Amino acid sequence: MNSALPNAPAGLARVDVPGVEAALRAAVDGDIRFDAGARGAYATDASNYRQVPIGVVLPRTVDAAVTALRVCEEYGAPVLSRGGGTSLAGQSTNAAVIIDWTKYCNRLVSVDVEAKTCVVEPGIVLDDLNRQLGEYGLEFGPRPSTHSHCSIGGMIGNNSCGATAQRTGKTVDNVHRLEIRTYDGLRLWVGSTDAGELDRIIDAGGRRGELYHGLRELRDRHSEQIRRYFPEIPRRVSGYNLDALLPEHGFQVAELLVGSEGTLATVLRAELKLMPVVPETAMLVLGYPDIGAAADAVPAVLEHSVPVQLEAVDQRLTEFMRAKDLHVDSLALLPAGRGWLLAQYGGDTPDSALEHAREALRGLGRGEDDIDVVLTADADEQTELLKARESGLGATARAPEISDGWPGWEDSAVAPERLGDYIRDLNELFEEFGYNHPALYGHFGHGCLHVRIPFRLTTASGVRTYRDFVQRSADLVRSYGGSLSGEHGDGQARGELLVRMFGSEIVQAFAELKGLFDPANRMNPGKVTAPYPLDAHLRFGADWDPDAGPTQFAYPHDDHSFNRAVLRCVGVGQCRQPHPEQGVMCPSYQATRDEEHSTRGRARLLFEMLGGHPDSPISDGWRSTAVRDALDxxxxxxxxxxxxxVGVDMATYKAEFLYQHYRHRLRPMAHYSLGWLPLLAKLAEPVPELANLLLHAPVIAALGKRLAGIAPQRRAPDFATETFQSWWRRERAAGQPRPGDPATVVLWPDTFTNHFDPHIGRAAVEVLESAGFAVAVPTDTVCCGLTWISSGQLPTAKKALRRTIEVLRPWIETDTLVVGLEPSCTAVFRADAEELMPEDQQVQRLSRRFVTLSEALLHHAPRRWEPDQVDVAAIVQKHCHHHAVMGFATDTTAMRRAGIDAEVLDSGCCGLAGNFGFERGHYEVSMRCGESALLPAVRAAAAETLVLADGFSCRTQIEQGDTGRRAVHLAEALLPAVRRDSRSTEDADAPRSDNRTARRAAAVGAAGAVAGVLLWRHRRRR
Known part of the structure; x- marks a missing residue:
């Protein structure tokens, strides 16, 4: 059966999709994904475009990829090689079989230190490569802002550059050879070819000889036009690199293919040129009245000491960053001005790097003490300053005042000396078209300008205006002798415009080159040559009509619309980082390396689920099993x-989806057993020993886990013999302060502290009282609804929250501070509750007064908090919700003041994550997350080093992760007596083991007695 490919070019209208899939499954060693989830996740990249792929292949080896290409050739199926999927011009979306190299084909094959080269597979991530090359003192030079997750294959396809290209050049300047395969089966290494070797290749004949003969003929026919129309500027990325074939460039076929966006051949391996790592750097930041004046100053900066990188940001970008609370610490380091140049200089020592910067400063006639100058050799400060530049894409994606900013004309380039005038003319064009002053930034040392523009792509008139604007902009940049693209390539966004830049003869030469490599037009068709129209296949467009229906969350930050919330994802792909070193997200992607398990992949599937396009692979809306499986x-x-x-909140979207998906339907059993944990814990409160016995009795526990949907490998935590609230009622409730009493705080008795770890609550009482607080604890049952939220039982969560609000009403009305000990529960009141119940003013008030323990001590204590010095080293696992919602800086300050020498681990999520790690089917991924950094770090920690973790999930994962350690809460760590708990789990639990055994024995006896009575009564009835 043939399947139609929507809007495919002539000759590609029909492909035997079932046949291709069956043949790939039979022949290819890899993951073959033709399901709705994979096709939906790969339907868009970071551009304005969307095309649903035929299927996705993740080959385990390069040879497996070659086999996949052969199968596609047999069936005439189009092919698209894809790296990180962050292309901004539509290169990595197509109605084709997508080959994603990043999951498996990501090895550094070899390193030649003397020659300063290495061989890599195309799926290796740039930062991973440079991390491995670091031991040789070498690096691959180009460094785009996506360096933590972009692949080398994608960089080759796009001819990526980045900020460091000021020193290193573009990717094309750093590629020595490429191993390629053409669509029709020719596999070979290509590189520089001298005249003698070229003659020998052509004389040998065959497909290779035919190809090289055609290339030479093409070069000779068009050499005069190539020299005439290819602009001599640092950042010409548009078009094919026909100039690489000129004799003066050595007939460099590898350089010809760099930047061809997968339209000519598939790159199988790459031999890269390497360069020494710059030992030390210094940063010079110069302020100017506006961004145009900053651009005017670029030639003068370059005239003196050549920087490693020369970047720029404008006032508008800094406004967007402040409004979105994005890297605001970096903005405090900027000098006076409304436009800034950031020049980084290298040297063998900090002093030599500083001297290069000072040389430039002297040449500009400025001094280090000027208010519009900042000079620093501090590595952390330089990193912070560069964050302002690297955050450009995120800061402008959904910016205040201009709403949605889109690519489409985001990386034009001119000669650096003409950049200021070009910016002023472009600003006039923005005014003419009514595009409210977008932010400008970029690689000014190379004349490359970045901007996201508020194109109105959801109306017919808006799409027409978009087309008119980019055509006018193409003519403008051509009048400056510039390039349509200075970094991101042509793809679909600019393929149609190439004739305006190069003229018809060169564009015809591009078509001839395409014909030589890919005569059947099966390699990423419709991009660069014979391109789709720039306003076709838009991700939105005038006909886009999504409908999510009524929702439980209000999405107050997204115009109260789930549709708008899903559109937050613009494809930056930062969630695809393979290691957790840069934050918390996205632990499941780090474990699986599957696109649909990244935040971006899930957002793409939710977008498809909205039903805005008739060809969407997700046709069953909220009932979609593909979306459910991705969110699982x-x-x-x-x-x-x-x-x-851009602040995608997938946890909230997941909760909404689970509610809608299971509405009026039977849920997985884990939703009942774990989602209703607060109620189950309350039922166990009178008989904790019996409950623990049943939870751990071999046969009963195994059966219970099976029925409850719990992973069999997990051990249920023990219920405390006395809850924290019971202890409080017994010991302290009679004398607790009343609402409105001075210096009063309410200590929140969350389910986990109350029923499992009451000693943490008691420690927190002691710590708070030592800081001068009068502590109160609610004696009635209260709950934040967390477990119901995470399992999508949102109406029940709202009921729990309303009941809690009533219990807390006297304290809320007196604006009493409420202190949370469990980060996930605190995060509910700081974020989720407001989004679930935005109309409830009491919820709003409580949110503003709900704080962490460290926030209470440092910012709200009746007197300056001066704790006893604990004087102990500690490793710290920060809870994900603490990191994401409250921020962790206050905790590190509190630990430092208490004399705790704390190392906060770059470990990402612990992997247990509330319900997740206990649910059947999640154990393997849960443990992979834990083993990526956290659990090995705990095992390696010295016995006298404390292990700190405020989250109940984190502590449980550490205890159940074969570490032999028990983690403690900050409240415990602030008490000097906690030192005794730095021992192993066995030692720490030893004093309690006999009592526990005795209690269990008593419970066994009691249970046996009850069973005996029941059996006797049963026999008497018989």
Missing amino acids: LCLACKGCKSDCP
Whole structure:
């Protein structure tokens, strides 16, 4: 059966999709994904475009990828090689079989230190490569802002550059050879070819000889036009690199293919040129009245000491960053001005790097003490300053006042000396078209300008205006002798415009080159040559008509619309970082390396689920099993809420989806057993020993886990013999302060502290009282509704919250501070509750007064908090929700003041994540997350080093992760007596083991007695 490919070019209208899938499954060693989830997740990249792929292949080896290409050739199926999927011009979306190299084909194959080269597979991530090359003192030079997750194959496809290209050049300047395969089966290494070797290749004949003969003929026919129309500027990325074939450039076929966006051949391996790592750097930041004046100053900066990188940001970008609370610490380091140049200089020592910067400063006639100058050699300060530049895409994606900013004309380039005038003319064009002053930033040392523009892409008139604007802009940049693209390539966004830049003869030469490599037009068709129209296949467009229906969450930050919330994701791909070092998100992607288990992949599937396009692979809306399966491995860690540059909150979207998906339907049993944990804990409160006995009795526990949907490998935590609230009622309730009493705080008795770890609550009481607080604890049952929220039982969560609000009403009305000990519960009141119940004023008031323990001590104590010095080293696992919602800086300050030498681990999510790690089917992913950094760090910690973790999930994962350690809460760590708990789990629990055994024995006896009575009564009836 043939399947139609929507809007495919001539000759590609029909492909035997079932046949291709069956053949790939039979022949290819890899993951073959033709399901709705994979096709939906790969339907868009970071551009304005959307095309649903035929299917996705994740080959385990390069040879497996070659086999996949052969199968596609047999069936005439189009092919698209894809790296990180962050292309901004539509290169990595197509109605084709997508080959994603990043999951498996990501090895550093070899390193030649003397020659300063290495061989890599195309799926290796840039930061991973440079981390491995670091031991040789070498690096691959180009460094785009997506360096933590972009792949080398994608960089080759796009001819990526980045800020460091000021020193290193573009990717094309750093590629020595490429191993490629053409669509029709030719596999070979290509690189520089001298005249003698070129003659020998052509004389040998065959497909290779035919190809090289055609290339030479093409070069000779068009050499004069190539020299005439290819602009001599640092950042010409548009078009094919025909100039690489000129004799003066050595007939460099590898350089010809760099930047061809997968339209000519598939790159199988790459031999890269390397360069020494710059030992030390210094940063010079110069302020100017506006961004145009900053651009005017670029030639003068370059005239003196050549920087490693020369970047720029404008006042508008800093306004967007402040409004979105994005890297605001970096903005405090900027000098006076409304436009800034950031020049980084390298040297063998900090002093030599500083001297290069000072040389430039002297040449500009400025001094270090000027208010519009900042000079620093501090590595942390330089990193902070560069964050302002690297955050450009996230800061402008959904910016205040201009709403949605889109690519489409985001990386034009001119000669650096003409950049200021070009910016002023472009600003006039923005005014003419009614595009409210977008932010400008970019690689000014190379004349490359970045901007996201508020194109109105959801109306017919808006799309027409978009087309008119980019055509006018193309003519403008051509009048400056510039390039349509200075970094991001042509793809679909600019393929149609190439004739305006190069003229018809060069564009015809591009078509001839395409014909030589890919005569059947099966390699990423419709991009660069014979391109789709720039306003076709839009992700939105005038016909886009999504409908999510009524929702439980209000989405107050997204115009009260789930549709708008889903559109937050613009494809930056920061959630695809393979390691947790840069934050928390996205632990399931780090464990699986599957696109649909990234925040971006899930957001793409939710977008498809909205039903805005008739060809969407997700046709069953909220009932979609594909979306359900993708969200199943979301840990609801909320890391994306803070780490995603556009603030996608997948935990909230997951909760909404689960509610809608299971509405009026039977749920998985884990939703009942774990979602209703607060109620189950309350039922166990009178008989904790019996409850623990049943939870751990071999046969009963195994059966119970099976019925409850719990992972069999997990051990249920023990209920405390006395809850924290019971202790409070017995010991302290009679004398607790009343609402409105001075210096009063309410200590929140969350389910986990109350029923499992009451000693933490008691420690917190002692700590708060030592800081001068009068502590009160609610004696009635209260709950934040967390477990119901995370399992999507949102109406029940609202009921729990309303009941809690009534219990707390006297304290809320007196604006009493409420202190939370469990980060996930605190995060509910700081974020989720407001979004669930935005109309409830009491919820709003409580949110503003709900604080962490460290916030209470440092910011609200009746007197300056001067704790006893604990004088102990500690490793700290920060809870995901703490990181994402409250931020962790206050906790590190509190630990420092108490004399705790704390190392906060770059470990990401612990992997247990509330319900997630206990649910059947999640154990393997849960443990992979834990083993990525946290659990090995705990095992390696010295016995006298404390292990700190405020989250109940984190502590449980550490205890059950074969570490032999028990983690403690900050409240415990602030008490000097906690030192005794730095021993192993066995030692720490030893004093309690006999009592526990005795209690269990008593419970066994009691249970046996009850069973005996029941059996006797049963026999008497018989």
